[in-house]
Amino acid sequence: xxxxxxxxxxxxxxxxxxxxxxxxxxxxxxxxxxxxxxxxxxxxxxxxxxxxxxxxxxxxxxxxxxxxxxxxxxxxxxxxxxxxxxxxxxxxxxxxxxxxxxxxxxxxxxxxxxxxxxxxxxxxxxxxxxxxxxxxxxxxxxxxxxxxxxxxxxxxxxxxxxxxxxxxxxxxxxxxxxxxxxxxxxxxxxxxxxxxxxxxxxxxxxxxxxxxxxxxxxxxxxxxxxxxxxxxxxxxxxxxxxxxxxxxxxxxxxxxxxxxxxxxxxxxxxxxxxxxxxxxxxxxxxxxxxxxxxxxxxxxxxxxxxxxxxxxxxxxxxxx
Amino acid sequence: xxxxxxxxxxxxxxxxxxxxxxxxxxxxxxxxxxxxxxxxxxxxxxxxxxxxxxxxxxxxxxxxxxxxxxxxxxxxxxxxxxxxxxxxxxxxxxxxxxxxxxxxxxxxxxxxxxxxxxxxxxxxxxxxxxxxxxxxxxxxxxxxxxxxxxxxxxxxxxxxxxxxxxxxxxxxxxxxxxxxxxxxxxxxxxxxxxxxxxxxxxxxxxxxxxxxxxxxxxxxxxxxxxxxxxxxxxxxxxxxxxxxxxxxxxxxxxxxxxxxxxxxxxxxxxxxxxxxxxxxxxxxxxxxxxxxxxxxxxxxxxxxxxxxxxxxxxxxxxxx
Numbered sequence: 001x002x003x004x005x006x007x008x009x010x011x012x013x014x015x016x017x018x019x020x021x022x023x024x025x026x027x028x029x030x031x032x033x034x035x036x037x038x039x040x041x042x043x044x045x046x047x048x049x050x051x052x053x054x055x056x057x058x059x060x061x062x063x064x065x066x067x068x069x070x071x072x073x074x075x076x077x078x079x080x081x082x083x084x085x086x087x088x089x090x091x092x093x094x095x096x097x098x099x100x101x102x103x104x105x106x107x108x109x110x111x112x113x114x115x116x117x118x119x120x121x122x123x124x125x126x127x128x129x130x131x132x133x134x135x136x137x138x139x140x141x142x143x144x145x146x147x148x149x150x151x152x153x154x155x156x157x158x159x160x161x162x163x164x165x166x167x168x169x170x171x172x173x174x175x176x177x178x179x180x181x182x183x184x185x186x187x188x189x190x191x192x193x194x195x196x197x198x199x200x201x202x203x204x205x206x207x208x209x210x211x212x213x214x215x216x217x218x219x220x221x222x223x224x225x226x227x228x229x230x231x232x233x234x235x236x237x238x239x240x241x242x243x244x245x246x247x248x249x250x251x252x253x254x255x256x257x258x259x260x261x262x263x264x265x266x267x268x269x270x271x272x273x274x275x276x277x278x279x280x281x282x283x284x285x286x287x288x289x290x291x292x293x294x295x296x297x298x299x300x301x302x303x304x305x306x307x308x309x310x311x312x313x314x315x316x317x318x319x320x
Numbered sequence: 321x322x323x324x325x326x327x328x329x330x331x332x333x334x335x336x337x338x339x340x341x342x343x344x345x346x347x348x349x350x351x352x353x354x355x356x357x358x359x360x361x362x363x364x365x366x367x368x369x370x371x372x373x374x375x376x377x378x379x380x381x382x383x384x385x386x387x388x389x390x391x392x393x394x395x396x397x398x399x400x401x402x403x404x405x406x407x408x409x410x411x412x413x414x415x416x417x418x419x420x421x422x423x424x425x426x427x428x429x430x431x432x433x434x435x436x437x438x439x440x441x442x443x444x445x446x447x448x449x450x451x452x453x454x455x456x457x458x459x460x461x462x463x464x465x466x467x468x469x470x471x472x473x474x475x476x477x478x479x480x481x482x483x484x485x486x487x488x489x490x491x492x493x494x495x496x497x498x499x500x501x502x503x504x505x506x507x508x509x510x511x512x513x514x515x516x517x518x519x520x521x522x523x524x525x526x527x528x529x530x531x532x533x534x535x536x537x538x539x540x541x542x543x544x545x546x547x548x549x550x551x552x553x554x555x556x557x558x559x560x561x562x563x564x565x566x567x568x569x570x571x572x573x574x575x576x577x578x579x580x581x582x583x584x585x586x587x588x589x590x591x592x593x594x595x596x597x598x599x600x601x602x603x604x605x606x607x608x609x610x611x612x613x614x615x616x617x618x619x620x621x622x623x624x625x626x627x628x629x630x631x632x633x634x635x636x637x638x639x640x
Contacts, residue, residue: 026462027465030462084427108401108465110431121450127450130441130450140435141435145349145353145425148425
């Protein structure tokens with residue numbers, strides 16, 4: 001767990017334990033496949049944001065708990081479905097649900113995790129929470145589909161990229177901050193700045209993720225560098241380089257070729273770095289962080305405000 | 321459309337049109353993939369059941385509409401995900417979302433259809449409808465996973481089969497009948513018998529489907545006979561035959577071999593027919609139909625009652 005979440009460590013542990021209990025199914029195979037990813041760990045960012053957001057209302061752990069669990073289930077469902085690959089594509093790694101049990105099981109296990117989240121969400125009397133999560137889920141799927149559509153497309157713009165990562169990542173983080181407060185009875189005057197904070201933070205989070213995929217230490221990252229490029233996913237540094245590199249024709253040809261060999265991937269990353277693609281993406285992420293902090297300034301003074309500020313700094317400064 | 325649905329023909333058409341509008345996305349590729357299955361047609365059983373069920377309350381088309389659309393979206397989402405296959409399995413057919421656009425797109429388009437249903441469901445103030453659909457969706461996933469787990473398993477029992485098809489099919493039909501009435505303000509005294517009617521009807525519907533997969537006219541069925549066996553899915557006639565055929569050892573060996581060649585499939589079907597597997601499954605389906613009708617007897621006299629009775633007879637008598 002991130003050190004920033006120390007103050008909610010016990011709550012996060014309780015969310016994990018409740019999730020483990022909640023995913024016990026009548027059939028042992030369903031339990032095994034559904035808890036596989038949960039047991040593999042994770043940052044639990046979304047539950048954490050909802051628990052912290054709840055502190056801007058009349059904080060009550062029991063009120064946030066179903067939401068926090070649902071947010072992690074939704075996130076896990078997308079991860080399991082992300083691992084479903086086409087026949088034409090080689091495996092990305094081992095130990096995914098897909099690698100262990102195949103595409104069909106992954107698809108249905110992802111569905112199962114998502115459907116389980118609905119049981120939790122339907123416990124809230126106020127339909128606002130389920131409305132926001134329904135809208136968010138639809139947009140997340142749009143982001144996922146667009147990520148496939150835009151693969152290997154060197155013509156995509158920075159705007160296309162923002163449109164996609166907003167859906168893929170930022171909206172669920174945004175909803176986590178906002179709905180944690182809503183679940184604890186906070187007014188819109190508080191939950192709306194939190195929603196916007198989460199949105200800007202989520203954008204910075206994804207941009208940082210995409211930078212790390214090109215520059216991070218392989219050990220810290222837990223996967224090889226360049227995995228986005230290897231899948232044909234063009235992120236901000238690459239899109240910048242395609243427009244600004246002095247060798248943009250070479251870069252265009254390399255990316256369009258769809259070849260996956262290591263030498264090509266390394267050359268693409270070098271070209272991106274040389275023309276300042278990483279530095280540009282860092283500046284953009286920094287701008288989103290600044291916007292996130294501006295939203296915090298609108299919120300009343302509470303101890304949790306400091307935590308939200310530190311998270312904003314960490315999200316971008318992290319090396320993994 | 322089924323002739324039995326003549327009285328609601330215009331309503332079904334309106335549901336289809338509203339669905340078409342509802343699935344227009346900002347990106348044309350998302351619209352194309354999401355409406356592909358809708359445009360391919362279908363029996364629209366679940367919307368129809370909700371519209372008919374609504375007639376046991378104070379029928380109001382606008383009240384049932386979001387539910388009817390949501391039910392068809394949930395059903396379509398499961399169909400799209402059913403078409404996601406493993407690398408090791410050959411394609412089942414052309415013109416599925418998967419065949420046209422691959423596993424990854426199918427997975428996310430199925431998710432999209434399902435997520436869109438949540439927007440509709442969250443329009444109901446009473447969380448009862450979303451609770452029932454959440455529970456139903458979880459159990460549907462359980463059924464799908466169990467169908468994969470039990471593939472080629474000659475040791476499964478009739479009880480296992482009932483457990484599976486209840487989840488895979490019967491519960492959503494059951495919820496369609498029940499929730500249509502609930503959406504129109506019907507009391508539990510009416511919606512509960514409708515729920516049970518839908519359950520028994522759904523069981524008979526799936527058993528009949530499974531029989532037709534072995535005996536139907538290929539042209540009427542729209543797909544080759546024996547497709548369940550080809551995928552390793554053992555249905556009621558096969559499970560009966562494994563226990564009662566005078567050649568059960570031969571049948572056991574054929575099914576366990578996992579071979580897919582046509583001669584084997586035809587021999588298995590012959591062995592099942594010879595020992596009365598089809599006749600047995602027909603008797604079981606008939607029992608479920610009788611139970612469904614007994615539930616109707618508990619309902620007050622309304623013109624729609626006759627339609628529900630005729631549907632029960634048709635569900636089992638149909639040849640496609």
